Amino acid sequence: xxxxxxxxxxxxxxxxxxxxxxxxxxxxxxxxxxxxxxxxxxxxxxxxxxxxxxxxxxxxxxxxxxxxxxxxxxxxxxxxxxxxxxxxxxxxxxxxxxxxxxxxxxxxxxxxxxxxxxxxxxxxxxxxxxxxxxxxxxxxxxxxxxxxxxxxxxxxxxxxxxxxxxxxxxxxxxxxxxxxxxxxxxxxxxxxxxxxxxxxxxxxxxxxxxxxxxxxxxxxxxxxxxxxxxxxxxxxxxxxxxxxxxxxxxxxxxxxxxxxxxxxxxxxxxxxxxxxxxxxxxxxxxxxxxxxxxxxxxxxxxx
Numbered sequence: 001x002x003x004x005x006x007x008x009x010x011x012x013x014x015x016x017x018x019x020x021x022x023x024x025x026x027x028x029x030x031x032x033x034x035x036x037x038x039x040x041x042x043x044x045x046x047x048x049x050x051x052x053x054x055x056x057x058x059x060x061x062x063x064x065x066x067x068x069x070x071x072x073x074x075x076x077x078x079x080x081x082x083x084x085x086x087x088x089x090x091x092x093x094x095x096x097x098x099x100x101x102x103x104x105x106x107x108x109x110x111x112x113x114x115x116x117x118x119x120x121x122x123x124x125x126x127x128x129x130x131x132x133x134x135x136x137x138x139x140x141x142x143x144x145x146x147x148x149x150x151x152x153x154x155x156x157x158x159x160x161x162x163x164x165x166x167x168x169x170x171x172x173x174x175x176x177x178x179x180x181x182x183x184x185x186x187x188x189x190x191x192x193x194x195x196x197x198x199x200x201x202x203x204x205x206x207x208x209x210x211x212x213x214x215x216x217x218x219x220x221x222x223x224x225x226x227x228x229x230x231x232x233x234x235x236x237x238x239x240x241x242x243x244x245x246x247x248x249x250x251x252x253x254x255x256x257x258x259x260x261x262x263x264x265x266x267x268x269x270x271x272x273x274x275x276x277x278x279x280x281x282x283x284x285x286x287x288x289x290x291x292x293x294x295x296x297x298x299x300x301x302x303x
Contacts, residue, residue, distance in 0.1 A: 154189040158182040160295035168282025168294040179269040180295040189301045199268040205303040211255040212295035213283030220276030224254040230266035
């Protein structure tokens with residue numbers, strides 16, 4: 001009968017029922033082959049791939065999958081040596097790793113391989129006024145928009161008008177201040193208003209221009225002023241305008257320009273004065289078909 005062998009290592013199997021003279025030799029040869037595979041006698045060494053498995057040196061089965069074992073395919077030197085060659089220890093990464101993690105934090109280099117952290121804030125009014133915080137884009141835009149809106153000048157424009165062909169109704173006795181007859185035309189100043197020819201302004205810094213026509217007899221001096229009636233103080237006044245010689249019963253304009261600051265809300269009047277013996281009027285009509293304009297007051301709030 002022909003010899004048969006094992007599937008994996010081709011160990012010769014003694015023939016069952018054959019001559020007993022060959023059994024000992026065959027078994028001894030098989031034992032020598034097993035001994036060679038196991039690496040000798042004594043402490044057990046790495047086992048062969050018995051039944052499709054791998055074994056550790058201590059005899060326990062290796063649990064790694066084939067895919068996991070293939071990860072080391074092509075490794076020709078110590079794995080740690082290769083890892084160090086790919087990414088050596090980095091002081092910068094080490095410093096970053098040492099930062100305390102937290103929400104809304106941004107790392108910032110404050111030296112070589114040294115880092116600190118900034119706060120990230122979404123704060124439209126920048127109220128915290130922090131020197132160690134970075135604002136969001138939306139916060140910067142909201143803050144800038146608010147600042148621009150607050151700094152944008154606003155205006156209160158008032159006029160004294162009548163229909164075409166009608167003289168001004170303003171009149172004041174000699175050596176008396178009288179208020180011009182103003183009505184609102186344009187108003188974008190929050191808190192500003194006019195009632196009974198008296199303007200109310202909120203606290204702020206202002207520039208102002210005004211002009212007012214008049215009619216008066218010869219040889220008189222006329223002046224215009226913007227008067228704070230709340231605090232009894234003149235905010236700005238024009239130079240004197242003199243009517244001499246043949247200028248009687250004319251309509252000369254009397255203008256002013258200036259700037260002032262109100263610490264609190266106040267009432268304001270555009271007033272005129274005549275230094276003479278006769279009454280000062282507000283002006284004669286042009287009768288052009290357009291509205292007659294006898295006085296104009298422009299107040300600009302700049303802060």
